[in-house]
Amino acid sequence: MKKLKIKKAVFPVAGMGTRFLPATKANPKEMLPVVDKPLIQYAVEEAIAAGITELIFVTSNSKRAIEDHFDSNYELEVKLETQQKYALLQTVRDILPANIRCSYVRQHDPLGLGHAIACAQHIVGEEAFVVLLADDLIDSGSANCLQEMITIYQQTSASVVAVQAVQAADVAKYGIVAVAEGWQGCGEIFDIVEKPEPASAPSKLAAVGRYLLTPGIFSSLAQVSAGKGGEIQLTDAIALLLAQEKVYGYQFPGIRYDCGNKMGYLKATIAYALKHPEIADQMKEYLSQFSTENEIIT
Ligand code: UTP
Helix, strand or coil: CCCCCCCEEEEECCCCCHHHCCCCCCCCHHHCEECCEEHHHHHHHHHHHCCCCEEEEEECCCCHHHHHHCCCCHHHHHHHHHCCCHHHHHHHHCCCCCCCEEEEEECCCCCCHHHHHHCCHHHHCCCCEEEECCCEEEECCCCCHHHHHHHHHHHHCCEEEEEEECCHHHHHHCEEEEECCCCCCEEEEEEEEECCCHHHCCCCEEEEEEEEECCHHHHHHHHCCCCHHHCCCHHHHHHHHCCCCCEEEEECCCEEEECCCHHHHHHHHHHHHCCCCCCHHHHHHHHHHHHHHHCCCC
């Protein structure tokens, strides 16, 4: 059987990032660096490693830096070459491999994640695609969360939602999925509910920032009206899609850093610094001094 290919990834980056104000007043949240790479570059690298060749960014008027980041910067390259800083020059040139195409589409009003994805419909067309939320930084070690989701799609032809177990107190922050008893980390989901009260939540499995969606999602999105927070919720559209098609959940291994909030972002920064070849040792040393000097070891 011919394997179903997934070529396109949508990156909704038009949110307001209010939890990071004032840093995000004029700069996109997705351009916040974790050590030396912006969040959006980690997501793009994950997509490219999973075989994606077309990147579609859903942006807004304060997100021009993202377009610039993935464009070439002739003056900078000439300067680095003149100064013989060849390693840095290569780093800059390697941001995007030559075979990768980018498109940008504007979401004029931040009407929600579901609305942002609908803005990309005319570029996605009638094919399955993936969605990556760059503020969810996923470290799956040598595995690639998205690659695994594509494999599940190739076996099932169904949409796939990445899920993670969360604390009972946190279910009201996420879309929560219902799964069959004896869930083993991958299987059909039967419902998905946006930000349920802990008492009525169907499970503690939360949808996080990776989705593989069949084009059927667009007709579901068109039927969804504003839900929680007055936004067009992707979760509500997936719940509608479930009436037409199977949808799978995939509980990925590894760690997800919610870099949309300050604490998650700082945890990611420390974790990635501790494995960065240039600064890992210094960071280890610094952290050990810091904890003794300030007596914050718990
Ligand atoms: P968030 O829920 O994190 O919202 O969006 P936000 O606006 O970025 O941040 P806060 O809550 O104000 O701090 C999840 C993802 O969906 C995108 C965001 O850019 C982020 O990647 N998004 C959200 C859009 O593209 N458009 C929207 O209207 C809302």
